[in-house]
Amino acid sequence: MSCITLLVLLLLLSCALANIKDNNLSGFCAGHPGIPGTPGRNGYPGLPGRDGRNGRDGLPGQKGDAGVQGLRGPMGEQGIPGLPGPIGEKGFKGDSIISFNSAFSAKRSKTHTFPPLEEAVQFDVIIHNDQRHYDPVTGKFTCEIPGLYYFVVHSTVFKTSLQFDIMKNNVSMSSFFQYYGNWPKPVSLSGGALLQLDVKDQVWVQVTVGDYNGIYSSAKTDSSFTGFLVYSDWQNAQILI
Template sequence: MTCVIVVFLLLLSSASANISDNNFSGFCNGHPGIPGTPGRNGYPGLAGRDGRNGRDGMPGVPGQKGDAGIQGLPGPMGEQGVAGLPGPAGEKGVKGDGMMSYNSAFSAKRSKSHTSPLLDEAIQFDVVIHNDQRHYNPLTGKFTCEIPGIYYFVVHSTVYKTSLQFDIMKNNVSISSFFQYHGNWPKPVSLSGGALIRLDPTDQVWVQVTVGDYNGIYSSTKTDSTFTGFLVYSDWQNAQLQI
């Protein structure tokens, strides 16, 4: 009896050693067991902590330029500000060099009333009204240029009892010619003419009658015949401006 118990304990001890492997030596393999019932769903867990801030991303590609908006209405005018204090007076500048001016002008009239001038000769305007530079000669009736430049000459003549034609001459060349027909008018009439002429030193300008029958230049105590000329601008002054 004691031997049977010992053998049973040995067998039981050997079976216990193989239980972890589900393998009992000396026994047949059993059939798979029935699957167990699925367990219940667990409860949601607590929210996790915020993660650390990530690094800044790379700048994106610039978008296309949008359409311009509609211009807004002008705002109301603001109030006028307080006038500021006057600034300090500036220093007086240095006086610059003045540009040299060139002058030439004359005006003369005839004293003889009915004396007809000679054909193709300078008419003498013998009464000087202005001739500061002495460029006009009342004895010859001729103006002589001393300052090169542009001059203007004009003749105002009274015509009485005969027709008149006169020319403004430059060095024996007619620059301009003017004519007044008499027409048996009982009172004097006027004939005027002028010309803009470029002159060089020693050039001469005068007035002369070119047609013998048309020589009715006239003057009296109530009406005059005058010859006037003046420098408009000089070549020397232009040269100063270009320096």
């Protein structure tokens, strides 16, 4: 056998073995790759799917931080004034920002000494006289704050009758009398008056009738003169500020 013949047989045998290995017995040798086919057409769109079920509400979110305050807007136009409201009830009288005070109280110290007639009775022992509007030497009160004042006299009467007047600028404003009935012990006589006073008006106590001057004082009994401002006259009081 020639060499060429031997080579052809070996070639045929190797092709047969290759076809058996690839399970392809249709031919003795594998052919060359075929030409790629043409691309296929795009498919038609599918039908819309059914709507899904509504989901559950989510949990509330956390509160956010406060935002930055915005700028103040421009002032709006003034509105139409409303109708007047009903008149309210009268309020209580308030306290004055400026306080006007005037008050005094004094008693007699001259034991068994009766005052002279038609002169101011001296109540020379001061009990209260912060504003010094009462003069214990003269026995007279001098008005420094115009207004309404109240004056009162409490007198012990002993061994004689008593008649005294509350005087304003030499004019009797009120008069009081106690008749002595030979009592073995002292008795009392009191009297008071509300007086409207202007600046520099004076008020005092005076005995004016005969010997009816039985104002008495001792270690256990007193005769006193007291006065104080009830309320001031505002219009005139402003002048003193």
